[in-house]
Amino acid sequence: MGCLLRLSALFLSVIMITGCSDPKIDTSSMPASVVSVEKVRDSLPVYKRDEFDQGLIIIATATFSGVDILNPHRMNAAEIAELGNAKMHGLTGDQVIERADEILRERRAREREQAIRTLTRLEDKHAKAQHDKQQLARFTIDNARFYRESSPYGTPEPVIDLEVTNGTDEAISELFLRGVVTTPERSVPWVDDSFYYVVAGGIEPGETRQWSLAPNRFGPWGDELIPNDAELTVTLEGLRGADNNALWDAPALTDIEIERLERLRVEYDAPTLSHRD
Numbered sequence: 639m640g641c642l643l644r645l646s647a648l649f650l651s652v653i654m655i656t657g658c659s660d661p662k663i664d665t666s667s668m669p670a671s672v673v674s675v676e677k678v679r680d681s682l683p684v685y686k687r688d689e690f691d692q693g694l695i696i697i698a699t700a701t702f703s704g705v706d707i708l709n710p711h712r713m714n715a716a717e718i719a720e721l722g723n724a725k726m727h728g729l730t731g732d733q734v735i736e737r738a739d740e741i742l743r744e745r746r747a748r749e750r751e752q753a754i755r756t757l758t759r760l761e762d763k764h765a766k767a768q769h770d771k772q773q774l775a776r777f778t779i780d781n782a783r784f785y786r787e788s789s790p791y792g793t794p795e796p797v798i799d800l801e802v803t804n805g806t807d808e809a810i811s812e813l814f815l816r817g818v819v820t821t822p823e824r825s826v827p828w829v830d831d832s833f834y835y836v837v838a839g840g841i842e843p844g845e846t847r848q849w850s851l852a853p854n855r856f857g858p859w860g861d862e863l864i865p866n867d868a869e870l871t872v873t874l875e876g877l878r879g880a881d882n883n884a885l886w887d888a889p890a891l892t893d894i895e896i897e898r899l900e901r902l903r904v905e906y907d908a909p910t911l912s913h914r915d
Contacts, residue, residue, distance in 0.1 A: 660730040682731040690731050693738030697725050700741050753902055760899040763891060770886035776805035777874055780846070784819055784829075784859075784870035796859040798851040800872065804841040808885060811840045814876035819859075819868050828868060829858045832875065840880060 661681050664674040675694065682690055729737065781801040786794040798817065804810055812834060819829035833853065841847050853859035877885045891899065 660732075662728050662730050663726045663734070665727045678731045678734070686731065686735065689735045689738075693734040694726070696738040696741050697734065700725075700745075754906070757899070757902040757906060760891065760895055760902070763888070763895070764899065766888040767890045770888040771890070773806060773886040774874060774877065777810065777877060778803050778805060779815075779872050779874060782817070782870045782872040784817075784864075784868060785866065793855075794862065796853050796855055798853055798859075798870065798872075799849070800835075800851060801846065801848045802841070803846040804843055806877075806885075807843050808877075809840045809842050809880040810837060810877050810885075811880055811882060812836045812878035813874065814878075816873045816875050817853075818871045818873075819864060820871070821865055821868050828861060828864045831858055 661674065661677045663678055664670040679687055679690055725737070726734070779800065780803055781799070783799040785797055785799075787797055789795040802813070814832070814834045816832045817829060818827050818831075820827045831853075835849070835851060837847070876887055879885045
């Protein structure tokens with residue numbers, strides 16, 4: 639019985655010694671770092687050495703900005719030693735691999751959290767822009783006509799006739815408009831100009847108003863070469879309310895933002911944009 643106990647104790651001692659014999663990284667000095675890194679690497683099975691190399695780089699560069707730790711490149715022992723710090727000191731080869739995996743998991747979790755925040759922000763911006771666009775569409779340009787008429791001084795003056803309807807729930811004090819004058823045989827518009835109109839007394843909800851506006855005859859609207867049958871298209875670009883504040887002016891997503899939103903929606907299994915407005 640005593641012999642059996644002695645053999646068991648000896649067996650446990652061997653296990654403990656074996657478990658504690660794995661070489662560890664020593665970053666107490668440059669020479670110790672270089673030697674210990676290579677010693678730990680050589681102690682690993684061949685199939686683990688690439689993981690160990692990458693693990694060292696990930697740990698060493700995890701605190702450095704501008705380094706892509708998800709795509710590490712091979713570094714020699716001296717470079718690893720130079721970047722070595724307390725995070726590596728005392729780690730075995732397997733512990734290096736485990737610690738690198740943990741860093742990558744934490745990094746990916748942070749990236750996912752940031753991506754979700756970006757996705758939410760872009761979704762909110764898109765929804766607000768769509769809402770505001772729908773609200774603006776309730777204010778309609780019912781008719782637009784461009785022509786010239788003689789002034790009291792005998793010179794032709796440009797005129798814009800407009801008819802609009804306020805289908806919104808807000809009183810409107812000012813319009814921001816874009817006018818484009820074209821003819822079928824001309825690829826370039828005669829006029830492509832943004833302008834505004836302050837409405838005396840405003841336009842109440844449900845009200846239709848008509849005006850004859852006099853654009854500056856010394857600008858593009860006064861070009862005497864514009865044919866009489868030219869067509870005017872007027873689009874609404876913005877409105878101001880009774881308090882003179884802009885209404886429904888949330889900006890649409892840029893092309894870059896749309897591309898990013900669609901990519902994030904695919905990555906996180908969300909519905910993609912059906913249109914780009």
